[in-house]
Amino acid sequence: MINRLEINGIHLRVDDDLKRYVHRKIGRLDRYISRRIRQSVHVEVKLIEQKSKDKKECTCEATAYLPYEVINVHESTINMYAAVDIVETKLKLQLKKYKEMHSTPKLRHRFLAHIRRTSQS
Secondary structure, three states: OOOEEEEEEEOOOOOHHHHHHHHHHHHHHHHHOOHHHHHHOEEEEEEEEEEOOOOEEEEEEEEEEOOOOEEEEEEEEOOHHHHHHHHHHHHHHHHHHHHHHOOOHHHHHHHHHHHHHHHHO
C-alpha cells in the first residue's frame, strides 16, 4: 500500500466508504513502483463535485509525486466511483511507463539485446 495517500473533497463530504474505496484502488498501485523508491512516493487525490440545475459532474484528480517526476491524472463522470476507477487505470499505465524508464539500465539493455537476438533468428 502507498504509505502517503491524501484524500481531499472539494464541495463534497468524503465518507468512510469512499475513503476505503480510494485506498483500495489507488493505494494498491505501489506494485507498479520499484521497491527502492516506494517509501518516497506521495499521492494526493482530490474529489470534486459540481452540481448544476440539470446535471451533476464528479471529478477525480490524482497527483503522484515520484523522485524524478510528477504524474497528474484527472477524469470527470457522473459517478464518483467510476471516476476513481478510470483514474486508477490511467495512473497505473503512467506508473508502468515510469517504472520502465527508471528501472535499472542493465535490465533494459538485456531486454533489448534479447529482442534483437530473437528477431535475427
